[in-house]
Structures are given as C-alpha cells and as structure tokens.
Amino acid sequence: MKRAALILVLLIGLLLSWAAKDFPSWGNPQAPASSSPVSSHFIASTGVDTEVPNMVTAVLADYRGFDTMFETVVVFIAGLAVVSILRGGPTRRTRDRKFVVDFEPDLIVTNTVRLIVPVIQIFAFYVLAHGHVSPGGGFQGGVAMGASFILIALSWDLKTALNRFSIDRCFTVAALGIIIYAGIGLLSMVLGGEFLDYAHLSQVLPVSPEMARYHAMLGVEIGVGFTVTAIMFALYASLSTDGRMQDGL
C-alpha cells in the first residue's frame, strides 16, 4: 500500500513538473496573470475606484467582497459545527483525573497577562482598522483579538474567560459579524445598487462614492473581525474541554 502510494505521488509529481515547464517565467511582466485586463485594472485603478492605497485589501473586501463574505461564513460554520458536535456528545471520553491538579493561578503569569492583554487588544484593533493602508484586516485582527481571550483562559482558567465571553455570546457576536457584512451589502442593494455595491452608500454617508467604498470596506472588515474573534475563542473553549466547557487545559 505504501509502495503504491509512493508510485502515485511520484507520478503526480512528474505530471506537475511537466506542467511547470509551461509556466510563464518568474516575475515576467508579460505573463497572463500580470498583463491581463483584470490585473491591469486592479493595479491602475484601485486608487481611482476606491481611494484605498492597499490594493490587496481592495481586491479582498471590495472587488471580490462576495468571496470574503463566504469565507467569513466558512469560519462561522467551523465554529457551529465543532461546538454542536462536541456539545453533549454520546461518547464522552473520561479524562484521566490523575493529571488534574487544583492550582491557584500563578501570580507572575496572571499579572503579566493583565498587562499584556490590553496591549494585544489595542494592537488587534490597529491591525483591523489599518488594513486599508498596511498589511492587516479583519481576519488578522480577529485572530489577535481571539488570542487575547485564549491567553486569559490559559493563565487563569477557562471559567474566568467564559465569564467574560460565554459560548452563547460567542455565537451572538459571530452572527452579528455576518449580519454587519451582509447588512452593508443589503443596504447598498436597498439604495439602488447591486449586492455589496458600496458606492451607493454615498447617499447616506456624507462622502464621495469612492470614499464610501473606503469606509464600507472598514465596515465589512469589522464584521469579519467580530466573527473571527468569537469563533477563535469558541473553538478553543470547545476543543480543549471535549465540549464540556469546564476545567480545560
């Protein structure tokens, strides 16, 4: 079986290398992916269309905003699926009690975390809000934010973290994130555009259509950030306790 798999892998490797000789050379400006009308439009007109300096964010949140909405939904689904499968499952693995020790949260650790968490959270907000001009955005900001809650759970215990951010609230926040994203899309539809056509938001915002796209991108990034933060923490809480939501690591 292993040998058959090896032969298969080698064959696929050969096939892929055969295809690779047909690739355009590295960094070639004439390559289709660089010279096609679509890429040229992104490179030349992102600033004109959206006022956003960071081209990647504009492609992600505006030109292909529909993909990103569903990527956010994918994160949401992951949380829903993991929590619903683990919650009250029929086969409960009984944890070896020998290794569970009653312990007081460590003074040095908790005090350090007390200092660090606000900084992490502010940095998360920065990454989220600064996605337009520098690398960053909702996914990265959300992960940093979620990590701060996981840090709290690690240094105190899961109960302390769940008191601040319960699982039900996680799903409320995650659903809220999707509502923000889809809601901005729906609002632009109500105002006479297509779904996610942020330019039409200029009718309710006191800015030009291009700046409306700029601000709406921030809005959808915030939505993404909400969902990712909540699901990050929900996944940790659920997976580290086999769905019981107590004790934990």
Added chain:
Amino acid sequence: MSDHIVWIVLFPLLGSVVCALSGAISKKICYPTSILSMVLSVWASVQTLLQAIESPVHEISYILGGWSLDLFPRGVGIEFRADLLGALITLVVTGVGLIVALYSKVPVQRETPGKEPMYYALFLLQIAGLAGIALTGDAFNLYVLIEVAALTGYGLIALGTNRAAAATFNYIILGTIGASLYLLGVGYLYLKTGTLNMVGIQEAIEAQALHNSPAVQVAFVLVLIGILIKMAFFPLHAWLPNAYCHAPTTTSCLLAPLVTKVMIYVLIRMVLSVFGVEFSFESNLWTEIMPWLVVVAIVCAAVMALAQREIKKMLAYLIVAEVGYMVGGVWIYNYYGLIGSIFHIISDACMTLCLFLGAGIILEKCRTTHFDGLRGLFAKMPLTMIGFFVGGFSIIGLPPTCGFFSKWYLITGGMVSERWEYMVTLMFSTMVMVVLFFRLIERIHLAVDESGKNLGKGHGDLGLSSEQTRFDEAPLSMLIPLLIAASIVLIVGVYNQEVVDQIEVFLRAYDLPTGVTYK
C-alpha cells in the same frame, strides 16, 4: 437589473443567522424560520428561471459589487450567471431544500435534541452553498461555495449516530483532497489565462489557442479528478455510503439528492463553459478512457447495492451507480447524452429525495431500516410505501416517472455515439434495480426471513400480530413532504417535454454532435 438571483442565496444565509441567534431566545422559531427562508428562496429561483427563459440570450448576469461589464473588464468583480442550466439546477436545490425543511420537524427534534439552532443554521447554509455553486460564474467563487457546502455537510453528518464521526472523518479527508485538487487546477488556469471568470477563461483558451498547453491540460485533469472525488464517482466513492448511512435522517434527505448532483452540474459547467467542448472531448484521450471507467463504476456500484441488507446503505450505493449514469452521459459526447445527463440530474434529485424521505419515515416508525424489519409495512403505512416505491420505480425507469425519460435520453445518446458498452451497462444496471426493489416488495409482503425460513402460518399470514400490522401512518409533517416529492417525480415525468425543451435551448449554444445523418 433584477435582484432575484442574489436573493436565492441571501434568504437561506440570513435565515441561518437568525437560527444561530435564536439559541439565546427560543428554539421554537428555528423550524418556521427555515421554512420561511426556503419558501422565499424557492420563489426567487422560480423568478430567476422565468427571467432566464424570457431573456433573449437565455441567461441572466449579475455582477456583485457593481463592477458592471460596461465600465470594467470582465472578471474585475464576481459574476453570478444563471443560464437555463444553472437556473434549473438552482430551482431543484431550493425545491429539495424546502421539502426537506418541511420534513425536518420530527426527526431533528428526536435526533439532535437541544441543538436545533445550530442544526438549522448549518442546514440553511448548506442550501445557500449548493445554490451558489449552481449560480456562480467565477471559478474561485465556486471553490469558496464548494467549501461552504462541504463544511456544513461535515457538520450535519457528524451529528448522526455514534459511527457518524468516523464516517465524517473519512469524508473530510477525501473531500479536502478533492477540493484542493480543484483549487490547484483553478490556480493553473489563472496562471495561463489571467482571469477567474468562467467566460473569461473560456475566451482566453480560445483566443490564445491554449488547447495544447501542458499547464491547461494538467489543470483539466486536476479539476476533473477533484470533482470526481466530490461526486463519489466509483473508485473515489469510499466516503459516501457510510457518511449518508449514519447521518441524521434530515441530513441524508438533504445531502443525498443534492451534493453529488450539484457536483455533476459543476462537471458539465467546467466541460462546456470553462474548458470548452473542443478541448474537453477532442484534444485529449479522456474521451476514450472515461466511458470505460463509467462502465466499471456502474457495474460495481450496482453489484454492491445488491449486496446490502439495509435500505439506507442500499440507496447510498444506488447513488454511486446513478453518478456513473450521469458522468457517462457527459462523456459519450453527444447532444442526446448531455440532455440525458442534465435531465437525469433533475429527475435523480427528485427520486432520491423520495427514497430517502421514505427511508427516513421507516427509520422513524420502525427504528430500523434493515430488510428483516419491513414485513407488513404496506398494511401499516400504505401511503409512505406508495411514496417510497414511486421513487423506486423511477430509479428502475418505469414510465410515467421521470426516471424513465432521463434514462431514455441516456440510452439514445449511447446509441447515437455507438457506445454499446455504455448501453449494455445501463440495461444491466436497470435489471439490478428491478431486482433490488422487487426484492424489497417481496420482503414486505412475504413471511420469509434472510435465510428463507417461513415465519407465517400459511397463506396471507405474515407471522405478525394484529398490533404490528395495524394502520399507523407517519406524522403528517413527514408524510406530506414525501407525497409531494412522489407527485413531483410523476409530474416531472409527465411534463418531461417542457423541461427537455429548456435543456435543448441551453445546449444549442454548444457545438455538439447529434449523430443523426439521414442519407
């Protein structure tokens, strides 16, 4: 421009968010919410289909984000494109979704108590993903939506019986490999064409004559194998039987009719609209290999179905066989074969729905779907069994059910292309299905068990107490959806010409051989 096309996806999406939020308020609103959002979604897809029929080019294009084709190059924004094929499949997806949503009340409460909000949220997102796959005109957006549909599928299946977790794990591994291969193929296509829009890729392949480019040919192989894994084509089907068998009733009712069928739609979309007829069928050797693989697939799946002693497992192998039919209809490469394939997607969705709804009721009332537990069911649940066997007769291909007409076109296609091996296989598999379903009828009516031992006391006696054969139908919330599904099987069969007319309008745009030469 009309917005109906995007509402098809948005109604289930918003419904699922409401369901997820309802966990904090009241679990009772999940069932009505999902029905409401499915009704609206069906309404939107009917509107879209009507618009597509009326439009002069027979398709509707909707660019999300307002990057209209008049001002921006094609492919800058993501395009939703409903031609007649896409609109028909979308209607099938949302229609099946609505029927299963109606049906879900009793089984969801019994099988996933306390988890209704999450179950219905995943359920609705599954439909949003599948409907989106049928509508999108962007190769990467298709991948994202495949991911949505697959992940919700894993979640929905894993909520089943104890053994569902292992089956789901198997499915996750294989499904992820399939999706990755598809994504890699799309990456190669982007490398050579510089666009992700399906029409754009097709135009670039034609304009730059990429038919002999190794990268595009490898992309074709990768995309093809990825989709074949996702649709459970025979040697790659290993994930399907256990996943559908151990899943909760509502899940298998939703996934079994839709997932494999939507993937065949993706295959047809890729072959016709992305790579093009000439590339897919004439400039590589797949045209020779695939029909033989199909023959092997149908024969093996049919034989394996014959070996099963449990209705759900038997139906799962039937799906694998049906997938072989439809892939064969595409690769025999002619007009009639493709009509057959597309019509069979529609009719197979209807009849598989019927069978799984019926099997779900049997499971609900008898707590087993093993052949030994079926004696006397015609007396106990006559309406359920009628609904179930309408689906069964359609799988066999008895007129006037829709299965007869789609199989007719498939066989015509095989004949026109002189693919005798495909025709013979279809006939063989039809015979196997006759055996499968009439054996079931026999097990219900006769008092014999697995080993052939007689359990009754003479003529007409099933060896059951009067308690066990008393009229005891399924709850109406389960029975009515089954009867609706059964009548749809008959209605689509009787009005098959109307459906085929639309498929023909769609296929006329492609240069397919018809094989009819009158000399």
